Each structure stands twice: as C-alpha cells, then as structure tokens.
Amino acid sequence: MYIDQLIDTPVAWMSRRNTGIVISSRIRLARNVKGAAFPGWAGENESIKICTDFEKVFEQLPLFDDVSSFEMDKLSAIDKQVLLERNLISSELAQKGKGSALVVAEDQHVAAMINEEDHLRLQAVRPGLNLKSIWKSIDSVDSEIEKDIDFAFSAELGYLTACPSNVGTGLRASVMMHLLGMKLMGELDAALNGLTSIGLAVRGILGEGTKSFGSIFQVSNQSTLGVSEEEVVKTLDKLVRELVGHEQNARARLVEQKGNYLLDHVARAFAVLTHAHLLSSGESIDMLSALRLGVDVGLVKNLTVLKISEVMLVTQPGHLQKQVGRTMTEEERDYLRASVVRDKLQKVKLVK
C-alpha cells in the first residue's frame, strides 16, 4: 500500500460504531529486543537490522494481512504529518530517519512503530468503548511476535523499556472522549481534575502540551508497574463508563434547562462552518465538536458523527497539504480548510 492509498482509507476509529461520547479506544504496548541497545543508543546498522527483523515477523502475522511498511527516511515531511494526524506515528518517530518505520495493517486498526523510543510500539485502535476486545486482540499479536523475537523481560519488573515510566506492562490504554455537555454545563474542569487526582492522564485532542479543542480529550492510565494488564484495562473501562454517565447526565440537563443556549451554540457552529472563508484548525475542531453534539441531541439533519470525524481528519494541516501536493502557508490552509468544510457540509441542515 502506498501512502496515498492509506490516506483514502478511513482510520480505524472511523466506523459506524464511532458514535456518541466515546470516540475511540486504543491500547499500545512497548517492547524491546533482548540484548539489543535501546533505539536512542543503537547505531544505524543495529536499528536497520531490528527494523528488518520486525518487518519480516509482521509480514507473517494473520492480523497484518496486506501489511505496509513506511520507513521514516523515505517519507516527506507532509506524509509524516498525515501519519501523525491519523495517530499512526508519534512526533518522536517522525523525527527519526533510517532504521525507523511504521508497519500498518490495511484497515489501520493495528499498527507498529519500530525504533521509536522502544524497539517496538504496537498499537490497536477501535471506534467506541472497546478496551477489553482491543486488549484481547493486541495481546494475541504480542504473543505471536514473541514466538519469533525474544523481548527484554525481567521476572521482577516485567517488560523493560527505554523510559522507566513504561517498565512493567509497557501498556498504555486510552480512550478519546467528547465531553462538550459537561463543558457547556461548566462541570468539565472539576471532572478532569478528578481523573488526574486518581492517577489518570488527560490530554487535549491535538496532543500533549497543546490547549484542548472541541472538548475532546484522551484519557489514559499512567501506571505500568505493579499492576496487571487486565487490571489496567478493567479500571480504565470502569472509570470511562462513569464519565460517560456524567456526560449523559450533563447533556440531559443541558437540553432540559438550557435549551436555547444549546440551540444557539449548535446553530452558531453550523453557521460558521457553512459560511467562514478562513478557518483555523483549532476553531474548526471547536465548531465540529459543537455540531457533533448537535447530531447527538437531534438538532442537526443529514449528518453523522462519522462524517464529522472524517471532516475533522481531512482538514488537518497535513491532510490539506497532501491533497494539494505542496507545503502551504497558514492562511492558504485556513482558506482551503474553510472551503473543504463548506463543501462537505453542503447538505447539512439544522432541525430548527
């Protein structure tokens, strides 16, 4: 598969099951090859060998039917940004060169970064709240790989990783959530503070260190040491279900007590998205998030949350530049983004 084909394919979390409050679930495992230096310390030849070894293993795995491998030194800056925006690679991998690669299954739901911070970062993503089934599927891929490759493992600590924060399970489970109801009811900050105080990590949609847009957050576990994978997954699943309950409750009260405010919020977002001629990435996410809530509460016609996810993705800077085939200035992107959004939402209507 070429990168151009990959871009024409929906990402794994885009499907009819991507509805409501939980947008997608993801689990990633960090693994390293026994006896080999971590990628940060390895020489180029050692990295290339590890990369080649992994690629061979993946080609034989049934889940990686039609596997594609993208070596970082062969990708343009725009292609890397596209992969970043699809959450298939990290910005750390994007900065690597020869010997670092992304290996991805055709439906993009399982992917592996080779020689990022660790030798292997294996991830599986699914739409909706699906942590338990994702764990089963990624655990089986991990076991398949372990038949061919010896992982660095300590009986006392568990899997060994380049950064101590991943030692143990090497597992990070995360859920992408749309929490605009709580935001509009003024209850979001307290809820997110509650999550961090019990040891979960919360970050905005555009990655670590960026301000949050669209009240879309990724909630994930922090601890990898002294807990089993099943425990981590079960705890996160339980907390996410509680959070979904809070969000549903906030939405119900929003409809009941602040109907005009909600209607105004959704209608304005629709108005801006269908009329603006310059639209920044952040504002676009904010407005699409409001429209998504509008779809969920029945204020918007001829639109699905799946379509909203698609518009959010294809209007990211990398995707826009890939479409045009060249680097663009911020104003050029804002102009194209507005035009793409107007076009994609042409048939959408407000119920009132």
Added chain:
Amino acid sequence: MYIDQLIDTPVAWMSRRNTGIVISSRIRLARNVKGAAFPGWAGENESIKICTDFEKVFEQLPLFDDVSSFEMDKLSAIDKQVLLERNLISSELAQKGKGSALVVAEDQHVAAMINEEDHLRLQAVRPGLNLKSIWKSIDSVDSEIEKDIDFAFSAELGYLTACPSNVGTGLRASVMMHLLGMKLMGELDAALNGLTSIGLAVRGILGEGTKSFGSIFQVSNQSTLGVSEEEVVKTLDKLVRELVGHEQNARARLVEQKGNYLLDHVARAFAVLTHAHLLSSGESIDMLSALRLGVDVGLVKNLTVLKISEVMLVTQPGHLQKQVGRTMTEEERDYLRASVVRDKLQKVKLVK
C-alpha cells in the same frame, strides 16, 4: 402623536441618504431663559412654567408642524428607553420628572429637550454628512424662538449655560461614522487618537463611557467658547471629510490586499445574524456593522444600509420591550433579538 406612533416612524437619520461612511450629522444648541434659574436649581413650578412657555412657542413654529410633546413624568421607563435609543432624549432628561419634556417634530429631525441640564436643548439630525445645512436649519429655528423668548446671553461670553463647557455658542456638532475599514486594517486607534489630540471628542455608539461596538463612533467638537458657530461647523466638516478619505482608503486596501479576510469577516457576521438564537445588543451591533461594510463593498445582496440601521434600532433593549409590552430579562431580550434579526434578514444573501 402618541409614543407608539413615534416608534413606527423611522428616526431622522434613517433615510435613503443614510449611506456609506457617515451615518448621520447632528447639531444641538444649549439655551437658557434670561433671569430664570437653571433647571438644576429651579423649583417644580418654575420648571413647569418654562416648559409650558416653550411648548407654546414650538407649536407656532413652521418646522414643528404636528409637534408632539412628551412630559417626562408621564412616560414609562420603557418609553423613555425607546426615546433614548432614538437619540431624542438624554439619560439625564430621562431621569427628570414633572416640568421636563421632549418636544419633537413629526419627522423627528428637529427635537427639543426642555429642562434637561439647560432650559432648552435644541437638536437637528440628518442622514449623511450635512452639517452646514443642519446649521442653517437649526439656526433659523433658534432665531424664531428668540423672537418670543429672551435667552441668557453675555456680550463678552455668548450664550450662558448651566455647565461652563457649553458657554459661548452652546453648540455641539457631531457626526456618526462607520469606521470598520480602518478597524480591520488595524489603523483605527491611531486615527481616533489623532482626532482627540486636536480637540475633538470621540465616543462609541452606545453612549459615553461604554465600550465601542461595531466600529461606529460619534465625533464632535469640544470648544464652544471663542469660536463662531460657522467655524465649528466648517472645521468639523473638513475633518470628517478627511476621515472619510482615510476610511475609503482603508476599505480599498482591505478589498485589494485582504480580500479573503474581508469576505470571511462579512460572511461570519451574516452567518451569526441569520443563525444565532441568543444575540446580545453589543454583538448584534458588531455583526450588523460588518454586514453594513459588506453592503458597502458589494458582498451582500437584498439588503440596504437603511435596513441595517432599522434592525440596529428595533433590536435595542427598549424597542424590544416596547414591542412585547413588558419588561424582559436579558436572556429573553437576547432570544427575541435573535429571532427579530433572523426574520428581518430572511431574504439577505451573500454574493459569494
């Protein structure tokens, strides 16, 4: 004329000539009756007598055909607010009771406040830049009145007034201007600072001490002492023409250099005005101001600046409450305002 009829009548600055950058011109004269105490010091009976005397004089003036008199003690709070929003009375007059009145000609272009700060505040308003003709017309009304009433006058100082800042000519000439082009080009603050540094007063559309909305400003003279009426009018007229030139220049550069930004600004304003369900007074003026610029530069169809002025006026808090016939909360007003605006702009279209 009853106040309900007055509200159904366009205000004097609303006419087909209300186009472009100068919305309206206004001149007011402050006069006091010789030998009588200023309103702030006079007793109720003395005020009532002066009020009656003036009303009789106005009834005989040809310009005040179909004159109407509104005594402050007989008006409801909402009615007073309506008159305030039409610039027919000041908030100072609105706070007065028995013995204070507004006298207004049917077309509302000449009006007089009796027993506000001075015994007589005579004003004339016209759409567009019309200071010289307004001066002629108000000067002739002033002379007519002076045939019947002796004004307090000093050969050395000129007309005597309650506040020293009006002594001399008692004349305040002002022009309401729409300066959004300079605002969007980032040149407005410098221009307004320039005006105040040469002795002009500048205030926002919603009156003294309020933040400015819609880049609509009233520019007026400060000095009344040691200058002739003709000089004041001539100087202000000249400066306003210069300012109009700057604004035209800014708009031309906006169209030429920042076309997308301008298009985006106008389209967003249109979008919000035609979709919002809660619209504050200030935001409404901001958005209508952007739409007015859109009309002026040819980006908007099926809309005149006259219609925009009408919408700005009838969506002011007093006018909305007068329409409903009762006091409303801010949210009720914002909801009704949004609905009135959507209705009034139903047929408006963007060119692109």
